Amino acid sequence: MEKHILLLGLLLAEGICAEDFITDFEYGQMLYRDPRGASCAACHGETGSGKLIGEYPDKTGRIVTLYGPDIRHATLKQIRDSVTKGAGVMPRYFLTEQEIKTIHAYLQKLNSHEKTGSITRLFERKK
Numbered sequence: 001m002e003k004h005i006l007l008l009g010l011l012l013a014e015g016i017c018a019e020d021f022i023t024d025f026e027y028g029q030m031l032y033r034d035p036r037g038a039s040c041a042a043c044h045g046e047t048g049s050g051k052l053i054g055e056y057p058d059k060t061g062r063i064v065t066l067y068g069p070d071i072r073h074a075t076l077k078q079i080r081d082s083v084t085k086g087a088g089v090m091p092r093y094f095l096t097e098q099e100i101k102t103i104h105a106y107l108q109k110l111n112s113h114e115k116t117g118s119i120t121r122l123f124e125r126k127k
């Protein structure tokens with residue numbers, strides 16, 4: 001009997017730790033900022049709203065402006081495609097399907113405040 005209680009205790013503790021250690025949102029943020037390669041944020045901005053990457057002269061001397069597009073509402077497929085194949089100056093990454101899904105969910109949640117009107121809710125811990 002005592003053994004069972006101990007085992008139950010261990011299982012519970014493990015469950016709680018797995019949930020509390022880091023939320024999916026925080027994990028997504030971590031991957032977005034540091035996806036084992038160039039940070040998505042460096043080119044798409046902290047929230048995915050897009051960013052000026054740089055300007056350079058083309059062959060004819062005309063100034064070309066390079067932007068990382070707005071990906072706040074990119075679909076899972078768009079993210080998967082660009083991350084696995086690369087897109088223009090965007091490098092390709094070696095992320096697992098789960099990591100890609102986590103980044104997608106992160107961007108969705110981060111930018112859902114446009115509808116809910118509050119960003120602080122996002123940082124609430126999952127119960």
Ligand code: HEC
Binds near residue numbers: 035040068074
């Ligand atoms: C070096 C800059 C750079 C980095 C780093 C980068 N991207 Fe991009 N990304 C771009 C550019 C530029 C495009 C547009 C490419 C084109 O259409 O030619 C793009 C396109 C995309 C698109 C497609 C958008 C659309 O409208 O179809 C998605 C989604 C995307 N990136 C997600 C990511 C994610 C997620 C990461 C991190 C894992 C990342 N990018 C890292 C520059 C970058």
